[in-house]
Amino acid sequence: MIGSIIRLHAGDNVVIARTDVGLGEALEEGLYRSRSQVPAGYKIASSDIKAGEPIRKYNVIIGFAGNDIARGTMVHTHNVEFHEFDRDYAHARDYKPTDFVARDKQETFDGIVRPDGSVGTRNYIGLLSTVNCSATVIRKAAEWFTPERLAGFPNVDGVVAFSHAIGCGMEMTGEPMDLLRRTLAGYARHSNLASVLIVGLGCERNQIAGLLEQEALSVGSNLKTFVMQETGGTRKTIEACIAEIEQMLPEANNIVRQPVPASHLKVGLQCGGSDGFSSITANPALGAAMDILVRHGGTAILSETPEIYGVEQTLTCRAISREVGEKLVERIRWWKEDYARGRDVQINGAVSPGNSKGGLANIFEKSLGSSMKGGTTSLMAVYKYAEPVTTSGLVFMDTPGYDPCSATGQIAGGANIIAFTTGRGSMFGAKPVPSIKLATNTAMYTRLTEDMDINCGEILDGTVSLEEMGQRIFQELLATASGKRSKSEQLGLGDNEFVPWQIGIMG
Numbered sequence: 001m002i003g004s005i006i007r008l009h010a011g012d013n014v015v016i017a018r019t020d021v022g023l024g025e026a027l028e029e030g031l032y033r034s035r036s037q038v039p040a041g042y043k044i045a046s047s048d049i050k051a052g053e054p055i056r057k058y059n060v061i062i063g064f065a066g067n068d069i070a071r072g073t074m075v076h077t078h079n080v081e082f083h084e085f086d087r088d089y090a091h092a093r094d095y096k097p098t099d100f101v102a103r104d105k106q107e108t109f110d111g112i113v114r115p116d117g118s119v120g121t122r123n124y125i126g127l128l129s130t131v132n133c134s135a136t137v138i139r140k141a142a143e144w145f146t147p148e149r150l151a152g153f154p155n156v157d158g159v160v161a162f163s164h165a166i167g168c169g170m171e172m173t174g175e176p177m178d179l180l181r182r183t184l185a186g187y188a189r190h191s192n193l194a195s196v197l198i199v200g201l202g203c204e205r206n207q208i209a210g211l212l213e214q215e216a217l218s219v220g221s222n223l224k225t226f227v228m229q230e231t232g233g234t235r236k237t238i239e240a241c242i243a244e245i246e247q248m249l250p251e252a253n254n255i256v257r258q259p260v261p262a263s264h265l266k267v268g269l270q271c272g273g274s275d276g277f278s279s280i281t282a283n284p285a286l287g288a289a290m291d292i293l294v295r296h297g298g299t300a301i302l303s304e305t306p307e308i309y310g311v312e313q314t315l316t317c318r319a320i321s322r323e324v325g326e327k328l329v330e331r332i333r334w335w336k337e338d339y340a341r342g343r344d345v346q347i348n349g350a351v352s353p354g355n356s357k358g359g360l361a362n363i364f365e366k367s368l369g370s371s372m373k374g375g376t377t378s379l380m381a382v383y384k385y386a387e388p389v390t391t392s393g394l395v396f397m398d399t400p401g402y403d404p405c406s407a408t409g410q411i412a413g414g415a416n417i418i419a420f421t422t423g424r425g426s427m428f429g430a431k432p433v434p435s436i437k438l439a440t441n442t443a444m445y446t447r448l449t450e451d452m453d454i455n456c457g458e459i460l461d462g463t464v465s466l467e468e469m470g471q472r473i474f475q476e477l478l479a480t481a482s483g484k485r486s487k488s489e490q491l492g493l494g495d496n497e498f499v500p501w502q503i504g505i506m507g
Helices: 132-144 175-188 208-214 234-253 282-295 322-339 353-357 363-374 403-413 442-447 457-461 466-481
Strands: 014-017 043-045 054-057 060-065 108-113 124-129 158-162 193-200 223-227 258-261 266-271 299-302 379-383 393-397 417-422 435-439
Touching (some): 014 054, 108 466, 124 234, 193 208, 208 223, 266 282, 282 363, 282 393, 282 435, 282 466, 393 403, 403 417, 435 442, 442 457, 457 466
Parallel strands (some): 124 193, 266 299, 299 393, 379 393
Antiparallel strands (some): 014 043
């Protein structure tokens, strides 16, 4: 990648500025010159493109020329049109069985084996609110357990409150309530939580009894419930929660990490603050790491439905079956035809101001990079938001593109670690799981090194290959799963990123 521009595919009619390109600068060994100044990460027409013709990046359509674009012209939102086009889903046409690593050669990490056989990467005690009305209680109870008060329990990573903004004033039945309860139950069962308290107000629509019955949860030594109206109000419920957690701490502390196969890793894949380099460095490097993980029997959870729109055919063609491919297409159609029709959201074209400033013209281009996080193995299953992920390999979960909400669904589904790529510099954590941050470019990594775990910009600098970076990411995931604290954990992030998807009507 030496030089000022990058050609990604022989079939492309654009190239990418690796560095800032000056007016009149000779490009591609002097074949043509830049017709303007072009920031790093932006596209430049490498041939004349007629109005209406497709613009190709990685030989994938990312938009259409809004007017005649002369060779050497910067290509961005001012001359790229977004509109629908036919795609061949070719369900299961390119499916290939995974070439697994032999069991005796599988990599391992030091995990926490729970009584049910699930494996955790962290060891928290969690508090869940059924409704916003009990949010203050669980936060106050969690805040009481300062590092000083937990000093005698070195194997406990902390006490964390998962509060949210809904639980009442919403539909009593149907998908909105089912979704909230799936999410809460997914956290209640999560392998990174040693014990859980569920706290309600008492008169909310999301009743504790209904939650327990619907999600087959049972009160026991590691799951307790409190109802504020029955316990005596705010102060007494906070005190009761603190007393109960104090009883839970000795058992929670009584864990020993042990070597377990990498197949127990379930990685939630996220990207935020994407830029023009996301599809060149961090996202395909994370995809290379996921290919390694899948071969070791692990699970990669690709999500953010609006951010695969336009390139979903690259997933359906390698689905294990037509049924799995059609399930993915059905989710996209629901977004387009029911949920987001006529709304000013990214599945309908526009990306965020930060994405645009980073060089991305529209959602098709963003999706091209976003989908690369999943790697190249076959698509094994498609899940609704927060459904338990029970299939290993590359899977997809239907979530919004909003990172905290998407990661919440992945964690509820069983993800025990998050891998998060960013070009602009997203600051993110997601208790009770660790999150590692992958920077797309060296300039941002250097500027925000306190928040970034790995600099995938080295690929762009020419000092590391894509395959080498994929191996580095895989090893970092194993180390972090074994207890190494990520940058976001060192900064204390993750207390405010529990964001269940609110899809229903409030009333």
